[in-house]
Amino acid sequence: MPANEIILEAASLGRVVQTANGPKTIIGDFSHAFQRECIYCILGPSGAGKSSLLRLMNRLDSPTSGRVLFEGTDTSALSPCDLRRRMGYLFQTPYLFEGTATDNLLYANHELTRTQIEDLTAAVHINPDLLSEPVDGLSLGEKQRVALARLLATYPVIALLDEPTSALDPATTLAIENSIKSIVRQTGLSVIMVSHDPSQALRMDDQALLIAGGRLIEWGSADEVINSPKTELGRNYKERKLR
16 A cells, blocks of 8 residues: 555544533544554644544544544444454553453454464563563553554554553653554554654654644644644644743
8 A cells, every 4th residue: 555545534523512511612623634654643732632533533432523534434334343443542541451461462353373462562562471461460561562562463554542651651651652663664554643742743753733622733744843833823832842
């Protein structure tokens, strides 16, 4: 598949929820085309709608307007289970099932061979000795790596990552970032990643989108969006986050 092929597209996407004070726009008229084999970092202030946008992509939430097209097909026409196997989702907090790391990978894909399990865990730098250890005894960083390996176990074409390193120490954060970049290079995976840290987007060294109030404000290379914003909102974000 050509690297510049559009794999996912949000078209006039919106989500409005009812609150005690009336309707509240979570995502408003969001449109963007995401290309294959790219890493996109979704940036924005707290409450901007970053995680809400990600949840709309694979139908964890439903839009109140617009649509999401996955490989040209409206996601509303696809089976949620099939969609989520091809468009994996990694939560900010790793939620693992009881048992071992191996058990978690087999839960996602019971047809995995031992070699495939070893390859998946090597891709996210999990110590092989941990494969047979109960996940309850793993560190937070190790749990997040197991969760990432479990996502990859279904061999998705897109990975949706919701602030996957926000609770991790700097060394573990860098290790997971490098794992993601390496996996994209080796497999052609497309990644859409929510981040609260502009420096992380610069380290990922690919594309970035800035949203505020549920609306798309800036998009382009991470360097352009963060260091050379074109809008006043973009410049305000830069001043607050990078000073």
